[in-house]
Amino acid sequence: MTTSVKKTLRRVGYVFEERYLWHTPWIVQFSPLVQPFQHWEHAETKRRFHNLLLVSGIYNSLNHLKDVNPVNEEDLQLVHTSEYIQNIKTQSARLEGGLADTETTFSQYAYDIAALAVGGAFLAAKKIMDGEVENAYVLCRPPGHHALADRGMGFCIFNNIALTAKYLLKNYDSVKKIAIVDFDAHHGNGTQDIFLHEKIVLFISTHQSSNFPAQSGFANEVGEGEAKGTNINIPLPSGSGGGAFKYAFEKVVIPSLEKFEPDFILVSSGLDASYSDPLSSLILSSQDFAFMTKSLVSAAENLCDGKILFLHEGGYSEHYVPFCGLAVIEAMLGVDQVLKDPFLGEIKSWDGTHLAEHQKKSIDEVMVLHGLL
Ligand SMILES: [Zn+2]
16 A cells, blocks of 8 residues: 655655665574574564555655765774774674674674664764754664673664764764663663763663663663763663653653753664564554654754654564554654554553553652652
8 A cells, every 4th residue: 555645744864775684693592492583683674664664655755865884993983992893893704793792693794784874873963964854764773772882782783873972972063962862672771871971961761671681771870970860761660551651751751851952862763662572561552652753853843953863773573663663754754644553453452551550650750860850
């Protein structure tokens, strides 16, 4: 089914490269009794997201940003140590690929693809700054928000979003403060760690409490030294759905953005808080992703001339990531759902998508910690 979109839409940039899909993590077998299976962070989920943009007709309303170039080592050193960069580069040149840590495996040429993912993010940031597009979505692989300065983690090799923040701060005098909002189901520990002492970067993360990484993402991790208060973790109990996320956005995320007054907003767009994701126990629908996106785009328009860039992170449900991704893109464009989400009825029939008292209590604790209540 192809749908034409006729309303006046925002100019949305879109970065997608075939080579992003060639990155191939491989499974470290848990036991000889476990039949080999496909790695969770595989290309097909992202390919299906892209393909749904095509068949829905939404792709025709996007500004596909092409001529993406890989970043160089100097760019990667904005965040990562030269030893780590060299380590990935050396392993990546080998036929058998390598490891960025024990769970972050990669095949040959992963360095090139990871550098191309960062290059896509830089290009989108530049196009927004140049005013060629109003906002943008980068559908890249590998993801980035778990990667630390000196090691990969959680399927992430280079921290795409932290690098993009550093790139903007380095190259644009008008960008003095950046906010990073991370709605991936897992805690963006790498991004937090990189900016924990930097008061010019506000990091806000909604994530499932005690999922991944273990012992990370607690509400009392608020930033250190002069950066105290610029790190806002909103850990949500497993089973949280649209009601909890709506409350968190209305009471913490958006008011914190308004208080910080960023010059640019970056979003770690993980789509793994959906109801059918194999790596989380949260129950968001495509409509919930649309709500979060609308809120963030609207905040960007009020605070920083609409400058907001979404970088793809996790999301492992083959059938549902595409509909959540489509909802995000539609909200960025400023159109309502053009293609019916066939799974919406099923999610709405579930009990527990409304804000529960124990979920409210968790969010209220964050509000108290950050002076919002
Ligand atoms: Zn995730």
